[in-house]
Amino acid sequence: MAELEKHSENSIRLHDKEFEIFINDIEISNIVEDLAEKINNSRIDNPIFIVIINGAFLFAADLVRKINLSKTEVSFLKLSSYSGTKTTGNVNELIGLSDSVKNRNIIIIEDIIDTGITLEKIINLLNKQEVASITTATLLFKPEAYKKDISIEFIGKEIPNKFVVGYGLDYDELGRNLPHIYKLKE
Ligand code: IMP
Numbered sequence: 001m002a003e004l005e006k007h008s009e010n011s012i013r014l015h016d017k018e019f020e021i022f023i024n025d026i027e028i029s030n031i032v033e034d035l036a037e038k039i040n041n042s043r044i045d046n047p048i049f050i051v052i053i054n055g056a057f058l059f060a061a062d063l064v065r066k067i068n069l070s071k072t073e074v075s076f077l078k079l080s081s082y083s084g085t086k087t088t089g090n091v092n093e094l095i096g097l098s099d100s101v102k103n104r105n106i107i108i109i110e111d112i113i114d115t116g117i118t119l120e121k122i123i124n125l126l127n128k129q130e131v132a133s134i135t136t137a138t139l140l141f142k143p144e145a146y147k148k149d150i151s152i153e154f155i156g157k158e159i160p161n162k163f164v165v166g167y168g169l170d171y172d173e174l175g176r177n178l179p180h181i182y183k184l185k186e
């Protein structure tokens with residue numbers, strides 16, 4: 001039997017853990033629709049949506065096709081950490097930022113913002129490229145876990161501090177393909 005069993009069940013097992021449905025596909029599409037409308041109302045001109053992969057790939061695919069901002073561009077970016085040669089520890093860099101972002105209006109697309117550490121790193125790295133503006137859109141946000149002061153302009157849904165999978169989000173690489181979002185069973 002495959003580790004990942006059925007897609008339509010109320011609960012699902014991934015690796016060693018059980019998850020139960022938390023936000024179904026219909027609710028997800030309503031959230032994405034509302035978010036697209038808010039982003040369209042922002043009238044940001046000639047934006048580059050920067051999709052943070054892997055997690056945001058499904059959300060971004062559904063979101064950007066509802067965007068009607070003029071001269072919209074879409075690009076993908078992976079935040080990678082590696083052990084440097086220095087003893088100071090990990091260095092983060094952006095992989096995939098091939099297009100010039102200098103003087104551009106950036107809209108970051110994230111799947112979920114938890115502590116905000118990742119978002120802060122992305123923003124710091126983008127600011128080094130002298131972008132014109134940065135706005136952030138995230139499908140999910142965990143306010144109880146958030147530790148940063150950075151404002152998040154577009155939030156799909158605030159959720160409790162629970163681990164979730166599905167619709168791009170993974171538990172040890174499993175679950176990204178699920179059409180619903182599941183939360184860890186207590
Ligand atoms: P942060 O740096 O703590 O804000 O975490 C952000 C990243 O951690 C997200 O982009 C996800 O990749 C991952 N993450 C945080 N919470 C969850 C979760 O509940 N499920 C799956 N991945 C998560």
Ligand code: MG
Nearest residue numbers: 052055056111
């Ligand atoms: Mg992520």
